[in-house]
Amino acid sequence: MGPLKDTRIIELAGIGPGPFCATLLADMGAEVIRVDRTRPSGLGLPTETRFDVLGRNRRSVAIDLKSPDGAEALLKLVERADALIEGFRPGVVETLGVGPDVCMSRNKKLVFGRMTGWGQTGPWASAAGHDINYIALSGALHAIGSADGPPIPPLNLVGDFGGGAMFLAVGVLAAMLEARNSGMGQVVDTSMVEGSAYLSMMFHGLLAAGSWTEERGRNVVDGGAHFYGVYETKDGKYVSIGSIEAKFYELLLERSGADRAKLSDQWTAADWPAKRKLLEEVFRSKTRDEWDGIMAGTDVCYAPVLNFSEATGHPHNKARGSFIDLNGVTQPGPAPRFSRTQSEVARGPAIEGEHTNEILADWGFGAEEISRLADAGAVLQA
Numbered sequence: 001m002g003p004l005k006d007t008r009i010i011e012l013a014g015i016g017p018g019p020f021c022a023t024l025l026a027d028m029g030a031e032v033i034r035v036d037r038t039r040p041s042g043l044g045l046p047t048e049t050r051f052d053v054l055g056r057n058r059r060s061v062a063i064d065l066k067s068p069d070g071a072e073a074l075l076k077l078v079e080r081a082d083a084l085i086e087g088f089r090p091g092v093v094e095t096l097g098v099g100p101d102v103c104m105s106r107n108k109k110l111v112f113g114r115m116t117g118w119g120q121t122g123p124w125a126s127a128a129g130h131d132i133n134y135i136a137l138s139g140a141l142h143a144i145g146s147a148d149g150p151p152i153p154p155l156n157l158v159g160d161f162g163g164g165a166m167f168l169a170v171g172v173l174a175a176m177l178e179a180r181n182s183g184m185g186q187v188v189d190t191s192m193v194e195g196s197a198y199l200s201m202m203f204h205g206l207l208a209a210g211s212w213t214e215e216r217g218r219n220v221v222d223g224g225a226h227f228y229g230v231y232e233t234k235d236g237k238y239v240s241i242g243s244i245e246a247k248f249y250e251l252l253l254e255r256s257g258a259d260r261a262k263l264s265d266q267w268t269a270a271d272w273p274a275k276r277k278l279l280e281e282v283f284r285s286k287t288r289d290e291w292d293g294i295m296a297g298t299d300v301c302y303a304p305v306l307n308f309s310e311a312t313g314h315p316h317n318k319a320r321g322s323f324i325d326l327n328g329v330t331q332p333g334p335a336p337r338f339s340r341t342q343s344e345v346a347r348g349p350a351i352e353g354e355h356t357n358e359i360l361a362d363w364g365f366g367a368e369e370i371s372r373l374a375d376a377g378a379v380l381q382a
Contacts, residue, residue: 002029003341007176010035010077010084011058012065013352016131016156017115017164017192018087019054024169026057027334027343033359035074036352038064038380050327055349061360062353062380069378071097077363078103078110082179083172085113089128090120100187110185111175115168117159119191131159134192138163140200147217147224163195218269220244226275227252227266230305231283238305239283239291252300258282353382 007030011022019034026032034055049055061077064070075098078084084103086093093099100112114120117129118137135141135158136151145152171188179185206212206219218224227243243252249266252258256279263275283291288304295302306314312323312330324333327348334343356379360370373379 001342001344001346002027003338003343004028004030005341007031007083008081009033009172010074010081012084012086012088012093013037013060014087014115016087016160017168018085020161020165021085021113021115021168021172022058023054023056024165025172027345028338029341029343032058033077033355033363034058034060034350035065035077036060036062038062038070038353038377040352049349049351050329052349053326053329053331056326056331057345057347058350059347059355059359060350060352060382061356062382063356064378064380065096065098067376067378068097069373069376073360073365073373073378074098075103075106076365077359079107080363081107081110082176083111083113085115085168085172087115090116090125104185108184109179111172111179111188112185113168113172113175113188113190115164115190115192117164117192119194120189131156131164131192134159135163135196138193138197138200140196142214143200143203143216143222145216147215149216151216158196158199159192163197163199164190164192167195167198224269224272226263226272226279229276231280233286233288233291234284235287235289237288239288239295240303240305241279242301244301248299248301251298255295255298255300256282351382353380356381 004025007025009022009025009030009032011018011032011034013019013034013036022032022034063073065074078098094101100114103112104110116125117131117134118124118127132141132153135153140158140163141151141153143151144154168188168190171190175186175188203212207214212219216222220228223229225244227241227249230238230240232238241252243249246266253260253263258279262278265271286294291302292304296304311317317323322333322335323330324345325331326345334345337343357370357374360373360379361367365373370379374381
């Protein structure tokens with residue numbers, strides 16, 4: 001199942017964007033094996049394996065990469081892989097003897113996907129950091145937040161997952177396509193700074209055109225415009241409005257019952273704060289469910305602001321099957337959708353080293369070799 005069926009990918013276990021990228025590829029049908037450590041990893045995984053939803057859809061082999069035998073075992077796996085993805089700091093895998101040059105000498109078609117915050121080179125390349133730091137350096141963080149407050153971290157969606165994992169996945173897939181024609185693999189250097197900057201591309205164009213101000217909360221899509229934002233309702237919940245186009249704005253005025261005379265001039269930015277206050281009063285006059293009854297499914301460009309738990313039960317999401325239940329844990333289903341080679345979730349998260357012997361046998365290791373590696377402590381079957 002899935003468009004990546006018969007594709008083999010090795011994931012060196014990590015946190016955040018690496019596992020998310022591996023899950024995306026595995027959901028789309030790739031055979032992804034996660035290389036875990038033979039000792040507790042300390043990666044901050046949930047205490048119960050079933051809650052580690054970023055670990056779904058793949059098997060786990062535990063290898064001690066600090067052992068020469070363990071490094072050699074990984075290289076033997078590399079010989080049969082289409083791609084390898086890793087998220088260590090620059091130079092770590094080279095120190096372990098499994099860097100891209102060594103791996104690609106064993107498999108010239110291998111795509112070596114590298115995920116870091118700052119990139120493989122540059123004066124900050126070896127420094128520690130997290131999502132918030134990377135999107136701060138790219139300029140993305142500065143633009144997010146209200147006019148009267150500091151920048152607000154958008155969870156870790158923009159750096160780890162959007163600017164990191166998604167760009168790594170696209171880069172690895174593109175390089176694998178190219179390798180089919182050239183017969184040669186290559187290194188994919190993915191930086192969360194550059195990925196989150198890329199996501200901000202449109203705003204650089206608007207800034208250059210004089211259509212964007214770098215003051216937060218003063219622009220159309222950053223909450224500055226009264227017709228694009230979030231409003232509190234009578235019951236303390238929220239609704240979202242995105243009535244940018246004139247015909248949608250007209251429908252907003254009609255459905256909301258707002259004072260047309262005071263809200264008729266949509267695009268005079270100097271009037272946006274006053275108009276926002278008027279709409280705040282309007283939306284506080286009814287509950288979120290009441291606004292659903294008035295605006296849901298219309299061209300107002302409206303949706304209730306749902307928390308994670310509410311989102312899983314919303315009728316639209318249920319009709320689409322957007323969320324699934326796996327081992328008693330509700331979580332997003334595969335995306336995007338394919339008409340013929342459908343993605344699927346075939347297995348839950350694996351215990352570290354749960355499939356060591358099985359994977360090694362499937363990937364060409366003999367029984368005696370597996371036993372020898374286990375006796376030497378180079379691999380571990382959980």
